[in-house]
Amino acid sequence: MFVRFEMERFQSIYENEVDFNLSDSGNHPMSINDLLDKDEIEKFLSMEIYYGYTQGDPRLLKVIKDWYPNTNESNILLTNGSAEANFIMAWTLIKPGDEVVLVLPTYMQVPGLAKNFGAEIKTINLKEELDWHLDLNELEELVTPNTKLISICNPNNPTGAVMTDEEMTAIASIARTNNAYIHSDEVYRGSELGGKETRSFIEFYEKTIVCCGLSKSFAHPGLRIGWLVANEELIEEIWAHKDYTSLCASVLSQEIAIKIMEKKTRSQVLSRSSEMLKNNLKLFQSWLDSHTGLFTFVPPQAGGMAFVGYAMNINSMELAHKLRTEQSVLIVPGDCYGMDGYLRFGIGSHADYLSQGLELVSKGIKSIGC
Numbered sequence: 001m002f003v004r005f006e007m008e009r010f011q012s013i014y015e016n017e018v019d020f021n022l023s024d025s026g027n028h029p030m031s032i033n034d035l036l037d038k039d040e041i042e043k044f045l046s047m048e049i050y051y052g053y054t055q056g057d058p059r060l061l062k063v064i065k066d067w068y069p070n071t072n073e074s075n076i077l078l079t080n081g082s083a084e085a086n087f088i089m090a091w092t093l094i095k096p097g098d099e100v101v102l103v104l105p106t107y108m109q110v111p112g113l114a115k116n117f118g119a120e121i122k123t124i125n126l127k128e129e130l131d132w133h134l135d136l137n138e139l140e141e142l143v144t145p146n147t148k149l150i151s152i153c154n155p156n157n158p159t160g161a162v163m164t165d166e167e168m169t170a171i172a173s174i175a176r177t178n179n180a181y182i183h184s185d186e187v188y189r190g191s192e193l194g195g196k197e198t199r200s201f202i203e204f205y206e207k208t209i210v211c212c213g214l215s216k217s218f219a220h221p222g223l224r225i226g227w228l229v230a231n232e233e234l235i236e237e238i239w240a241h242k243d244y245t246s247l248c249a250s251v252l253s254q255e256i257a258i259k260i261m262e263k264k265t266r267s268q269v270l271s272r273s274s275e276m277l278k279n280n281l282k283l284f285q286s287w288l289d290s291h292t293g294l295f296t297f298v299p300p301q302a303g304g305m306a307f308v309g310y311a312m313n314i315n316s317m318e319l320a321h322k323l324r325t326e327q328s329v330l331i332v333p334g335d336c337y338g339m340d341g342y343l344r345f346g347i348g349s350h351a352d353y354l355s356q357g358l359e360l361v362s363k364g365i366k367s368i369g370c
């Protein structure tokens with residue numbers, strides 16, 4: 001039976017229908033006026049809207065590869081969002097009966113795809129008591145020479161946990177010993193709250209496929225720009241699959257993406273994201289503190305989201321619908337991750353918007369007697 005992507009459907013149905021959308025895990029987007037100067041806007045308006053290069057505009061491939069040490073343009077393939085990157089990675093690599101190890105919780109796209117492509121699934125959970133890190137001994141026992149692929153989201157959605165260099169080295173070593181691929185969804189890389197940028201898995205292991213894009217740390221989901229980073233042979237194989245999907249990304253989006261990924265703008269956009277998140281996390285923490293005993297929380301190290309456990313006698317999906325219908329505020333229920341008892345709050349919006357949304361959540365939980 002076809003496994004539906006319930007989490008994405010839940011968000012896309014309701015996120016534009018509520019007054020306060022706290023379900024988004026990215027940063028508040030910028031506008032073309034914020035990004036481009038007058039001359040650039042003039043040039044943009046005169047562009048002829050051809051098809052783009054299927055691999056990606058060479059100028060864009062260059063500024064993307066500059067973000068990954070020791071790579072060149074032939075290691076990059078441009079996609080429509082990291083969602084397409086994840087899709088063509090899974091379509092290329094996962095065949096019926098292949099063993100896939102999923103690190104959970106995660107964005108639920110690859111778990112759903114792996115099931116739909118007929119994989120044998122093994123799972124391992126990040127542990128709350130380890131601040132949402134992995135027990136590496138457990139991973140070592142789980143991965144075998146039969147494992148085709150280990151799928152990771154780092155920085156992690158929904159917990160915001162970030163793996164250390166030592167953890168990535170150890171995971172790469174487990175993968176190498178068993179000749180498994182690593183899929184690393186790194187769409188939250190660059191929005192760290194502590195200043196130190198997460199290293200990409202591509203630096204640690206030659207059989208890594210990185211999926212990334214401009215939607216989260218780079219705050220531009222509407223451009224639908226994503227990419228894969230992998231060795232040349234893998235890029236070639238995945239590209240052969242992409243020829244059957246979207247052909248190329250929009251030339252208009254690519255033009256803006258070139259500006260975003262240029263070194264200077266890239267660090268400005270990422271600093272903006274990190275600053276917003278740092279301030280919003282303080283605000284969120286004091287909101288949690290005002291509800292003594294109700295929530296457990298390991299603060300995120302990156303990404304526009306806060307994953308909290310709650311002590312209320314109500315199912316998370318039921319609670320999310322109650323808040324949506326009665327208070328017009330949307331949050332993601334833990335049920336979307338198979339983790340009832342948890343909620344994911346988006347903390348990447350403007351501070352006053354976040355405060356007002358949280359006030360409504362307070363009202364909603366008061367109304368159920370908590």
Ligand SMILES: Cc1ncc(COP(=O)(O)O)c(C=O)c1O
Nearest residue numbers: 081082083107157185187213215
């Ligand atoms: C971890 C992760 N990967 C991929 C995506 C898809 O993002 P996009 O296709 O907008 O780049 C999301 C969206 O929430 C995500 O959280």
